[in-house]
Amino acid sequence: MAKKKAFALRLDPEVLKAVEKWAADEFRSTNGQLEWIITQALKKESRLKSKSNKSLNDEV
Numbered sequence: 001m002a003k004k005k006a007f008a009l010r011l012d013p014e015v016l017k018a019v020e021k022w023a024a025d026e027f028r029s030t031n032g033q034l035e036w037i038i039t040q041a042l043k044k045e046s047r048l049k050s051k052s053n054k055s056l057n058d059e060v
Contacts, residue, residue, distance in 0.1 A: 019037075
């Protein structure tokens with residue numbers, strides 16, 4: 001399992017409440033939901049290489 005780095009995050013209370021609701025709807029923790037949202041946004045903007053592409057590039 002990859003190491004994860006902890007950090008403080010300040011959110012508007014309404015934003016946090018919406019994220020908590022979304023997380024509950026998808027049976028995730030709030031932290032897990034935030035990580036998923038950030039990962040999806042990074043992938044959409046091509047700022048995060050997928051793990052399969054990374055391993056293929058390492059082999060070449």
